[in-house]
Amino acid sequence: MEKRGFLFLDRKRAFSPVIENVIFIILNIMFFSMMIVFVTRAGSGASVLEQAYAKEAALIIDSAKPGMSILIEMEDALKLAKKNDVNPENVARIDAKENKIMIKLSQRGAFSYQFFNDADVSVAVQGIYLKIDIKEKMQNV
Secondary structure, three states: OOOOOOOOOOHHHHHHHHHHHHHHHHHHHHHHHHHHHHHHHHHHOHHHHHHHHHHHHHHHHHHOOOOOEEEEEOHHHHHHHHHOOOOHHHOEEEEOOOOEEEEEEEOOEEEEEEOOOOOEEEEEEEOOEEEEEEEOOOOOO
16 A cells, blocks of 8 residues: 655655656757757858858849959859769859849759849859959840
């Protein structure tokens, strides 16, 4: 026969809050460790560099005049692209129909940014540089 009372506490009830607190603490530690891993990967990953280089190139294209050739140093981006098995020829592309520059540094996708300059723009990777050529747009007669 099981005795209950002031001196004989139920063992299941006594351990229950302790187990709940331990599980709660373990789940919190797991959650915050996953958040820290996610933030460090996102902060130092390809997506940040893709955005930065696409925006920089679009701003440069917008301020360029026909006949200009511009070089942007991309050594760190090209190292990251090589690490992610992206061919250097595919790092930068121009979508002439939508006036967008696309920078791709990983296999999972690319970041594109629109520019407003109505010129014929071409890009190519030369060594550690991204070469942007601005030419006058040909008029259809």
